[in-house]
Each structure stands twice: as structure tokens, then as C-alpha cells.
Amino acid sequence: MSNFSPIVGSDYPFPAKPTVLSEQEKLDYKTKIKQLLIDKDAVLVAHYYTAPEIQALAEETGGYVADSLEMARFGRDHSAKTLIIAGVRFMGETAKILTPHKTVLMSDLEATCSLDVGCPIESFSEFCDQHPERTVVVYANTSAAVKARADWVVTSSIALDIVEHLDSEGKKIIWGPDRHLGGYIQSKTQADMLMWQGDCIVHDEFKASALRDMKAVYPDAAVLVHPESPESVVKLADAVGSTSQLIKAAQELPNKQFIVATDTGIFYKMQQVCPDKEFLAAPTAGDGATCRSCAHCPWMAMNSLKAIYNALTDATGHEIHVPETVAQGALVSLNRMLDFAAEQQLKVKGNA
Known part of the structure; x- marks a missing residue:
């Protein structure tokens, strides 16, 4: 039996696109952040959908890149006194709930989720x-x-x-x-x-008709789909699963090409574990005004090296607090x- 509540929140207050950093600026921020993580006994925990340079920094500094379940586990079990969560707000809240004695920071508290x-x-x-x-x-x-x-x-x-x-x-x-x-x-x-x-808003935009057209162009490609996608898209999948499950499928399937229906931030990890394979973004509503996300969450994009540096430099406006009764x-x-x-x-x- 399936019933329905009223649709809520069809219009969202989208954030501005982040400022693009030069390669030198990225290098400078990474150097500063690495030292700050040591100074503040902090660890960087990043989601698969964040920018490649953030995922790489987490890996280089003893942090973690994962889906939200593994992020929660890692933050709970790590010895660091401060967690900086590169993701969206609910991930920071989850970390704080599981480790109320730790300081939990986010690069931007306005980074939310539709x-x-x-x-x-x-x-x-x-x-x-x-x-x-x-x-x-x-x-x-x-x-x-x-x-x-x-x-x-x-x-x-x-x-x-x-x-x-x-x-x-x-x-x-x-x-x-x-x-x-x-x-x-x-x-x-x-x-x-x-x-x-x-x-x-990312997964809802994938289109079955456009995916079939793309599959015709790449007939040997396997289709990987996150189950937040519409049913018509899921039905075209060779593998359906969470971010970690899709990464595992990319490793295990014999195909050399993959059409991926989830946030393109996942391509960093997929390419890392499958360097000999090619990953293609599944089609959404198209570029321009008709495309709300173009396969990348606008709130995940609010995570940047500059914002992480700012959070570690001054926690004001970056620290997660959850009321005790709610927690x-x-x-x-x-x-x-x-x-x-x-x-x-x-x-x-x-x-x-």
C-alpha cells in the first residue's frame, strides 16, 4: 500500500556558486589546513560528493572520505577532539549527536539538502x-x-x-x-x-529517455543508479545502490565504461579505485535555466578549501550545536x- 502526504518544499533557496580558486590558491590553503588540523587536534571527514581537492585533502591528512553512514561511524570512533565535516548540515548534526563532547565544525552552516x-x-x-x-x-x-x-x-x-x-x-x-x-x-x-x-534535486533530474539515448551511444557502458532517482531511471540500471555500493559495483563489473546517475562528485573516488575505466555523467534536464543541479548538489559545492580554512581559523559561525533534548x-x-x-x-x- 502506498499513500501520499502533500508535496512540501518544491522551491529551494539555492546558494550562490562558490568562487573558483586558482591552483596556487588551492595549494596554499591545503598547506595551511594541514597545519591547522594538527594544531587543533582536528580531523577532516568528507562526503563522496564534495570537490576532489577536499576528498584528497581528507585522505592525505588521516581523515576519511565516505558515505553518510561511514562518516558517522568514523567521526564517532576517531580520537580527534574536533571534527570538521565537509558535506551538508545534516551530516554535521549527526556527528554532533553521536559525539556531543567533540567540537563539530562545518565549512558553511548554510549548506543544506533539498x-x-x-x-x-x-x-x-x-x-x-x-x-x-x-x-x-x-x-x-x-x-x-x-x-x-x-x-x-x-x-x-x-x-x-x-x-x-x-x-x-x-x-x-x-x-x-x-x-x-x-x-x-x-x-x-x-x-x-x-x-x-x-x-x-540532483537525482530527481535524471531522465530515462535521455539515458536510453546515451546508452545507445555507449552500448557497452554499464549504468549505475542511486535509488533516489526516479523509478524509470532505476529500471535502466545495471547496478542500483548507495554511493559506496556504486563504487563497489564499478570495481566489480567488467565494463570499461559507466554511465553514472548520481552526483558527479563521486567520480573522484571511482576514478581513483578504477583508473583504467571511464565514467560518464547520466543526463539531467540539461544545461542552463532548466537544470537546477546539473548532477552536482549546489549545497555540497559550498564546501571549499577556503571555507574549511576559515572554519578552522575561527569557529564562529561554523560550529554545529544541537539542543540537548533533540539530540x-x-x-x-x-x-x-x-x-x-x-x-x-x-x-x-x-x-x-
């Missing part, structure tokens, strides 16, 4: 209150307040397993906010899911996910 913006706590909470018999499962791309309202938090890498688990227990589910990911999971599990109607509620749903993931890993090791 899924977060499109799922305001007041409206979502009212929606949940109308269906008290349902278990509330929310995607990680949500505010701390929405996580606190939820029973479970999931990331795209573990959402399918968790919903399958809940369905096996006979649970009826409220799912929020990504309608495409929710629809994909429902198609795989046949779970009873009541959907909130949010979407990611306590969100920690419950986050820990359910992390504990479930840990149990899954133990099962895999036990069967190896």
Missing part, C-alpha cells in the same frame, strides 16, 4: 501523528528534529535491510522524506509504507541504525 528543507519538523510530525500505529523510518538526509521524531534513521546503504527487517516483524511504516528511495525499497520488500513526498531523541533512532549495521557486519563475518 530533502531536509522539504521535510520540516512541524509538517512531518503532524503527518506522523495522524498514523500513530506506524513505525517512523526517516532517511539520514533530515534535520536532527526529524530524526528525534523517528523510530529509526537509515542511510541508502542500509535502508533496504532495515525495512525488510521491520516488515518481517509485521510493522507498518511511515517513510520520509525521499519518495523515490521509498518507492524503490517498497518494490523490493512489498512493505506497507506510507510515503512523505520529498526528493533530491537525545535523535540519538535513539541513530543508534538503532548503527547497532543494526554492526549486527549485520557480524553476521557477514560469521558466514565468511
Whole structure:
């Protein structure tokens, strides 16, 4: 059964495009940041969708580049007193909730996510209150307040397993906010899911008709698709999965060319682990005014070396704070996910 809440947040306040740094400026900022990370006992944790130079810097300095689930784990378990999160706001909030004793900085606190913006706590909470018999499962791309309202938090890498688990227990589910990911999971599990109607502006723009045309030009290319994409695009995929799962698919599939339907920031890591393969961006709505993201999140683009340097130099306006009552509620749903993931890993090791 699939039902629908009203679509919320169809128009977003897009940030200005960041200033492009010269290669010398990038080198200068990297040198300064490396020293600041040492001085402040800080570690840089970056998402796959950030700029290549940021991902490279995280790797060079003992930090981490990962999807949001692994970012959360790394930040929680690392010994550094300060975490600087290169990503979007919900990732910084998650880090603070899991490690309240640490200082958590972001290069720009205004770096948000259309899924977060499109799922305001007041409206979502009212929606949940109308269906008290349902278990509330929310995607990680949500505010701390929405996580606190939820029973479970999931990331795209573990959402399918968790919903399958809940369905096996006979649970009826409220799912929020990504309608495409929710629809994909429902198609795989046949779970009873009541959907909130949010979407990611990057993945929602991929077009099946244009993808078929591109596939005709590159007939030997495998198609990799993130499940936040429309169903018509997912149906054309050779592999569907989270960022980390798509990177693994690129390594394991024998194809030498790949058409990739997710944020192009992932190309840095894909090219790094598959230097002999070619990666092509899946078509969106096209360049210019009709294209809101052109396959790169405008809020992820707010992360820059200059902004990271500024955050490490003066934390004012860069530090994440989460109200204690909200953090306590969100920690419950986050820990359910992390504990479930840990149990899954133990099962895999036990069967190896």
C-alpha cells in the first residue's frame, strides 16, 4: 500500500556558486589546513560528493572520505577532539549527536539538502501523528528534529535491510522524506509504507529517455543508479545502490565504461579505485535555466578549501550545536541504525 502526504518544499533557496580558486590558491590553503588540523587536534571527514581537492585533502591528512553512514561511524570512533565535516548540515548534526563532547565544525552552516528543507519538523510530525500505529523510518538526509521524531534513521546503504527487517516483524511504516528511495525499497520488500513526498534535486533530474539515448551511444557502458532517482531511471540500471555500493559495483563489473546517475562528485573516488575505466555523467534536464543541479548538489559545492580554512581559523559561525533534548531523541533512532549495521557486519563475518 502506498499513500501520499502533500508535496512540501518544491522551491529551494539555492546558494550562490562558490568562487573558483586558482591552483596556487588551492595549494596554499591545503598547506595551511594541514597545519591547522594538527594544531587543533582536528580531523577532516568528507562526503563522496564534495570537490576532489577536499576528498584528497581528507585522505592525505588521516581523515576519511565516505558515505553518510561511514562518516558517522568514523567521526564517532576517531580520537580527534574536533571534527570538521565537509558535506551538508545534516551530516554535521549527526556527528554532533553521536559525539556531543567533540567540537563539530562545518565549512558553511548554510549548506543544506533539498530533502531536509522539504521535510520540516512541524509538517512531518503532524503527518506522523495522524498514523500513530506506524513505525517512523526517516532517511539520514533530515534535520536532527526529524530524526528525534523517528523510530529509526537509515542511510541508502542500509535502508533496504532495515525495512525488510521491520516488515518481517509485521510493522507498518511511515517513510520520509525521499519518495523515490521509498518507492524503490517498497518494490523490493512489498512493505506497507506510507510515503512523505520529498526528493533530491540532483537525482530527481535524471531522465530515462535521455539515458536510453546515451546508452545507445555507449552500448557497452554499464549504468549505475542511486535509488533516489526516479523509478524509470532505476529500471535502466545495471547496478542500483548507495554511493559506496556504486563504487563497489564499478570495481566489480567488467565494463570499461559507466554511465553514472548520481552526483558527479563521486567520480573522484571511482576514478581513483578504477583508473583504467571511464565514467560518464547520466543526463539531467540539461544545461542552463532548466537544470537546477546539473548532477552536482549546489549545497555540497559550498564546501571549499577556503571555507574549511576559515572554519578552522575561527569557529564562529561554523560550529554545529544541537539542543540537548533533540539530540537525545535523535540519538535513539541513530543508534538503532548503527547497532543494526554492526549486527549485520557480524553476521557477514560469521558466514565468511
